[in-house]
Amino acid sequence: xxxxxxxxxDFPAYLWSGWGSIASILLFIACWDVGNQVYGNLVxxxxxxxxxxxxxxxxxxxxxxEINVTLYRAGMGFGISLVLGTAxxxxxGFFATASMMSRPIVTILVxxxxxxxxxxxMIWFGMGNETVIFTVVVASFxxxxxxxxxxxxxxxxxxxxxxxxxKLPWHMKLIDVYFPHIFSYIFPxxxxxxxxxxxxxxxxxxxxxxxxxxxxLAISRSQLDTPTALAxxxxxxxxxxxxxxxxxxxxxxxxxxxxx
Amino acid sequence: METxxxxxxxxxxxxxxxxxxxxxxxxxxQVLSVVGPSGGGKTTLMHLCANxxxxxxxxxxxxFISSSFAFQEARLLPWKNVIDNISIGLIAKGWKKNLADQKxxxxxxxxxxxxxxxxxxxxxxxxxxxxRVSFARALVVNPSLLxxxxxxxxxxxxxxxxxxxxxxxxxxxxxxTILFITHDLMEAIRLSDKILLLxxxxxxxxxxxxxxxxxxxxxxxxxxxETAKILQDKTIISTFELELK
Numbered sequence: 001x002x003x004x005x006x007x008x009x010d011f012p013a014y015l016w017s018g019w020g021s022i023a024s025i026l027l028f029i030a031c032w033d034v035g036n037q038v039y040g041n042l043v044x045x046x047x048x049x050x051x052x053x054x055x056x057x058x059x060x061x062x063x064x065x066e067i068n069v070t071l072y073r074a075g076m077g078f079g080i081s082l083v084l085g086t087a088x089x090x091x092x093g094f095f096a097t098a099s100m101m102s103r104p105i106v107t108i109l110v111x112x113x114x115x116x117x118x119x120x121x122m123i124w125f126g127m128g129n130e131t132v133i134f135t136v137v138v139a140s141f142x143x144x145x146x147x148x149x150x151x152x153x154x155x156x157x158x159x160x161x162x163x164x165x166x167k168l169p170w171h172m173k174l175i176d177v178y179f180p181h182i183f184s185y186i187f188p189x190x191x192x193x194x195x196x197x198x199x200x201x202x203x204x205x206x207x208x209x210x211x212x213x214x215x216x217l218a219i220s221r222s223q224l225d226t227p228t229a230l231a232x233x234x235x236x237x238x239x240x241x242x243x244x245x246x247x248x249x250x251x252x253x254x255x256x257x258x259x260x
Numbered sequence: 261m262e263t264x265x266x267x268x269x270x271x272x273x274x275x276x277x278x279x280x281x282x283x284x285x286x287x288x289x290q291v292l293s294v295v296g297p298s299g300g301g302k303t304t305l306m307h308l309c310a311n312x313x314x315x316x317x318x319x320x321x322x323x324f325i326s327s328s329f330a331f332q333e334a335r336l337l338p339w340k341n342v343i344d345n346i347s348i349g350l351i352a353k354g355w356k357k358n359l360a361d362q363k364x365x366x367x368x369x370x371x372x373x374x375x376x377x378x379x380x381x382x383x384x385x386x387x388x389x390x391x392r393v394s395f396a397r398a399l400v401v402n403p404s405l406l407x408x409x410x411x412x413x414x415x416x417x418x419x420x421x422x423x424x425x426x427x428x429x430x431x432x433x434x435x436x437t438i439l440f441i442t443h444d445l446m447e448a449i450r451l452s453d454k455i456l457l458l459x460x461x462x463x464x465x466x467x468x469x470x471x472x473x474x475x476x477x478x479x480x481x482x483x484x485x486e487t488a489k490i491l492q493d494k495t496i497i498s499t500f501e502l503e504l505k
């Protein structure tokens with residue numbers, strides 16, 4: 001409880017430190033506008049037009065429905081990877097043999113292009129939710145798994161020995177010695193797994209479904225509706241930035257105070 | 261009577277023999293040092309005595325009510341501040357958090373830490389401060405037997421002297437017992453009642469030195485004289501390979 005209060009207390013200061021990022025985003029938008037003036041509206045609509053389209057879209061219930069569908073798929077996929085990846089990663093980390101055996105499998109999972117997974121999933125599951133969720137799981141699971149595995153493998157013997165010498169009971173070893181170390185590996189892995197899930201969900205939807213943000217993107221492409229396509233991209237990026245900078249980063253800062 | 265009794269202790273890592281036939285007894289209130297060149301199995305011996313390694317051959321009987329360990333490096337938990345690091349042993353023994361914190365603060369002050377340091381994480385502490393915290397952590401639990409594994413080796417002489425003085429005080433006032441590992445003969449002579457000389461490959465005791473004068477009466481002159489004397493000893497010369505080649 002104290003912990004959450006502390007995060008909330010430090011939140012305004014954190015937001016205030018964001019002016020630099022805002023300046024760089026504005027600079028990016030300025031470059032975008034230059035691109036619009038050079039290449040014209042069809043290739044690259046101006047930021048103003050894009051944001052106007054975006055605000056019109058956000059008043060439309062249909063669009064919100066599409067967003068919800070995508071959120072559900074990404075959430076399901078990421079949720080499964082998070083639970084499965086963390087549990088299996090920890091388990092593999094505690095056994096030398098398991099961690100040795102899982103390495104090549106992880107390499108295969110990471111090395112296989114997501115687009116190939118989508119093709120396979122379409123054959124296995126047809127067009128629909130399962131295909132998208134499966135692809136998201138396959139893409140973000142290895143990231144979480146590796147994070148958990150490394151967190152467990154890198155526990156220091158020195159500290160374990162110290163804990164033994166003070167006869168720490170098992171729950172203290174878990175909470176005070178193992179958990180903070182493992183968490184400092186798992187949490188960043190969760191964040192990158194989430195980013196991956198959010199990217200993959202759109203790609204899978206574009207190819208394998210008839211609804212969701214990805215499918216809307218495919219429709220706007222076929223109608224050469226560039227402002228709508230860009231507005232959809234803005235929704236994707238905006239929501240990812242919100243989750244990463246407004247929700248996750250403050251938590252990470254508080255949790256890893258001892259590091260920086 | 262609390263004692264630590266080591267009998268016919270042998271130890272191997274794989275096919276390498278580390279320790280051969282170690283025998284000694286540490287009695288309550290005694291300071292026993294094990295000296296010898298680096299890599300001679302001293303730390304292994306200590307870990308066997310402190311039950312951090314399993315005894316394979318021979319026996320280690322420890323009847324001390326409580327013990328704690330100060331390592332060569334501070335080994336602090338990087339995610340805990342100074343006070344939480346010190347109090348960990350007390351919490352493990354089931355103390356209430358606020359009582360443990362209070363006792364930790366008292367001992368932290370005694371070991372030369374300042375109130376403004378209490379909330380710092382180990383990354384913000386100097387090497388000397390970390391070692392102070394490590395000592396405070398080992399001593400706050402009021403151990404009957406203290407294991408010291410070369411904890412002074414990375415410290416400047418002022419801090420070394422200060423921490424040693426604290427230890428001598430506790431030995432004399434509370435009957436603290438210490439099993440001390442070092443490669444520094446002067447340190448051993450300042451603190452110990454008995455010194456065991458451990459020769460390497462495999463580690464075995466080849467000589468024993470006794471010092472009867474009480475630790476607080478040992479001034480610099482005594483320590484220097486005894487060190488000079490011990491450095492003339494033929495066994496010491498050959499064990500530490502002191503002769504000029």
